[in-house]
C-alpha cells in the first residue's frame with residue numbers, strides 16, 4: 001500500500017495561453033484600479049491581473065476586481081431588446097430599430113401631451129465618460145427634458161454641493177499620494193478597507209513607512225475603526241456637532257492658521273461666533289463623544305504639520321450631508337489644510353465613474369462643470385453643439401429623489417432608467433413601487449434583463465458591459481483612466497454609447513448636433529470643451545494613447561503639459577473658483593431632524609455595504625465566489641440587545657419601521673452598539689423597505705443611514721422559506 005503523494009496527480013495550473021493583454025479600468029468602485037485582461041488566439045478572455053505599473057493599485061485588486069471577468073457571461077444578461085404594451089404582460093423579443101423607434105415615439109407623444117419635462121431620464125455613475133457626454137447631448141440637446149438626473153444623488157450629491165459651497169466648484173482637491181505626506185488622518189463615515197480596499201492598502205502602506213495618527217468616526221466598529229488609533233463612535237447624524245466642537249477648541253486655544261485664513265478665506269467672523277456655541281461640554285451630550293476626547297482630537301488635528309480628512313456615505317447620506325461636507329472643509333480651511341501635500345478634504349467617491357458623470361453628463365448642468373444658470377455657459381455649449389441656446393432650460397430641473405414623487409403626483413409620465421436599479425436602491429421602497437405603477441411608459445437600459453426595475457418596463461434595452469466597450473473613467477483622485485474594448489458585446493446587446501447615438505437620430509435636433517461614431521471622437525469634443533481660462537477641469541492634453549501609457553492621468557492636464565503627469569492637487573495657490581477667489585467659511589448650525597429611536601421603534605437602523613457585494617447584487621450576486629460569503633439578507637445586532645429580546649444568533653427576525661417591514665437573519669456582533677442594527681443594503685426587498693430617506697435640503701440626497709425600527713422574533717421556517725425565495729438568483 002502506498003501512502004501520500006506518489007499515487008496522486010500533482011496540481012496542475014492550466015496553461016493559459018495569453019496572446020495579448022488588454023488595458024482596462026475596474027468598473028465597480030471609484031478607486032480606479034487598472035486591470036489587464038488576457039485574451040487567447042480566439043479572442044477569448046482567459047485570465048486577468050492587476051496592472052503592476054499602474055500608480056493607483058500597483059498590481060493589487062480586491063475580490064470584486066479579481067473576479068470581474070466572470071461578468072461577461074454571467075446569468076441573466078440581456079440578449080435582445082424586449083417590448084410589451086403593459087407591464088404585467090409577458091415581454092416579446094424585438095429588433096433594435098423597433099425598440100428605438102417605439103421609445104422615441106413614446107417620448108415625443110408624452111412630451112406633446114404633457115409638456116417637455118413630463119419625460120424624465122435617470123442615469124448612473126457607472127457608464128463610461130464618453131457615454132455620459134453623449135447622453136447629455138441627447139437629453140439636454142435633443143429630447144430637451146429638464147428632469148434629468150442620476151443615482152449619484154443617492155451617493156455623491158452632498159460632496160458635490162459641499163465642494164461648490166466652500167470652494168466655488170466641484171472636484172476633490174487631494175489625492176492618494178497625500179497619505180505619504182500627512183501627519184494626521186481623520187475619516188468620517190467611511191469603511192475604507194471594505195469599500196475601497198485598494199485605497200486602504202495605499203493608506204496602510206504609508207502608515208507602515210511612517211506612523212501618523214488615524215482617527216475613524218463611525219457609529220459602528222468597522223474594520224477601519226479596528227485599525228484606527230482613535231475610534232469615535234458618534235451618535236448617528238451628528239458629525240457637524242463634533243466638528244463645531246473641534247473648531248471651538250481650536251479657536252479657544254489659538255490653534256488655527258491665521259495667515260492662511262486671512263489670505264485665502266472669507267467668513268471667519270461668523271464661523272468663530274458659531275463655534276462659541278459648541279463648547280465640548282455641551283456638544284458631548286449631542287454627538288456622544290466625551291469632552292476630553294473632542295479636545296484631544298482637535299489638538300492632534302490642528303497641531304499636526306499636515307492633516308487631512310476623508311469621508312464617504314456616513315457624511316453624504318444624511319439630512320445635513322452637504323453641511324457635513326462644508327464643515328469638514330471649514331475644519332481644513334481654518335487649519336490651513338487645503339492644497340498642500342498631506343493637507344486636504346478628500347471625498348472618497350462611490351461608483352467607478354461617479355466623477356465622470358459629475359464632469360461631463362450635463363445631469364445637473366452642462367458639460368465641463370458648466371451651469372444652466374449661466375448665460376455664457378448655455379451659449380458656449382449651444383454654439384459648440386450647433387443648436388439654439390433657448391433650447392436649454394435656465395435652471396436645473398428635479399433631482400433623482402424628487403423625480404419619483406413627481407411620478408407619484410402625475411407630473412412625470414414617462415421615465416428612462418439607465419444603469420440604475422431604484423427598485424432596490426431607493427429609500428422607502430413601498431412608495432417607489434407604487435410610483436412605477438403610475439408611469440405610462442418606462443424604458444430600462446441595463447446589462448441584466450432580470451434587474452428588478454424591469455418588472456415595470458415597457459421596453460428593455462440590453463446593454464453591453466465594461467470591457468465590451470471602450471472609454472474612460474475618472475476616479476476619486478481625478479485620475480482619468482481607460483478601458484479598451486476587449487471583446488464583442490454579449491449576444492445582441494449594444495454599448496450604451498451606440499444606444500444614445502442611435503436614439504439621437506430620431507429627434508429633430510439630432511440632425512443638427514454631430515454625434516461622433518466612436519467614443520474617442522466624443523473624448524476629443526470633451527477635450528475641446530475643457531480648455532478655458534482658469535478652469536480646473538482641463539483634460540485638453542490627454543489622449544487615449546497617453547492615458548494608457550501613463551496608466552491614468554489626473555486632471556488638470558493641459559495641452560502644454562510636458563510630462564505624463566497631471567496636477568496631483570487643486571488649490572495649491574490658495575486661489576478658489578469663487579467670485580472673490582477666496583474659499584467660503586460657512587457656519588453650520590445643527591438641527592436634529594432625524595427620525596430617532598423612541599419607545600415604539602427603539603433601534604437605530606444603519607445600512608451600508610460589505611466587501612464582497614456591489615450595490616443591488618445584479619453583478620456580484622451572479623458571481624459564485626462573491627455571493628457565497630453572504631447570500632442571505634442579514635443584520636448585525638449587539639448580543640446584549642439580542643438577549644433582552646430573546647433573539648438567537650442566526651435566527652430570523654422581523655424588523656418594522658413606519659414604512660414597512662423586512663425579514664433578516666441575525667448575526668450577533670459587538671460591532672454595533674446596543675441601540676443600533678446594521679443591514680447591508682445589497683438585497684432586494686430588504687433594508688430599503690424600512691428606510692425613510694429624509695432629504696438634504698441642498699443636495700437632495702437621502703439619509704439612508706438614520707431611521708428607527710423595532711425588532712421581533714418570527715416563525716423560523718416561514719422566514720427561512722421567504723428568504724430562500726428571495727435569494728434564488
Ligand SMILES: Nc1nc2c(c(=O)[nH]1)N[C@H]1C(S)=C(S)[C@@H](COP(=O)(O)OP(=O)(O)OC[C@H]3O[C@@H](n4cnc5c(=O)[nH]c(N)nc54)[C@H](O)[C@@H]3O)O[C@H]1N2
Pocket residue numbers: 028029030155188189190191192194195196217218219220222234235236237238239312313314315349350351606607608609610611612613614615705
Ligand atoms: N464592496 C463594495 N465597495 C463599494 C460599494 C459596494 O457596494 N460594495 N459601493 C461603492 C459606492 S457607490 C459607495 S457610495 C461607497 C460607500 O462607501 P462607504 O461610505 O465607506 O460605505 P457604507 O458602508 O455605505 O458606509 C460607511 C459607514 O458609514 C457609517 N455611518 C452611518 N451613519 C453615520 C454617521 O452618522 N456618521 C458617521 N461618521 N458615520 C456613519 C456606517 O456605520 C458605515 O460603516 O463604496 C463604494 N465601494
Ligand SMILES: Nc1nc2c(c(=O)[nH]1)N[C@H]1C(S)=C(S)[C@@H](COP(=O)(O)OP(=O)(O)OC[C@H]3O[C@@H](n4cnc5c(=O)[nH]c(N)nc54)[C@H](O)[C@@H]3O)O[C@H]1N2
Pocket residue numbers: 124126127151152154155156313317350351418419420421422424425426427445446447448451463464465466496607608609614615616617618619681687688691704705
Ligand atoms: N439603504 C441604503 N440604500 C442605498 C445606499 C446605502 O448605503 N443604504 N447607498 C446608495 C448609493 S451610495 C448608491 S451609489 C446607490 C446604488 O444604486 P443603483 O445604482 O440603483 O444600484 P446598482 O446595483 O449599482 O445598479 C446599477 C445597474 O446598472 C447595471 N449596469 C452595470 N454596468 C452597466 C453598463 O455599462 N450599462 C448599463 N446600461 N447598465 C449597467 C447593473 O446591472 C445594475 O442593474 O444605492 C443607494 N442606496
Ligand code: SF4
Pocket residue numbers: 026027028029030031032033057060061062063064065066195196197198199
Ligand atoms: S478596489 Fe475598487 S477599483 Fe479596485 S479592484 Fe476593488 S472594486 Fe475594483
Ligand SMILES: [Mo]
Pocket residue numbers: 154155156350351
Ligand atoms: Mo454610491
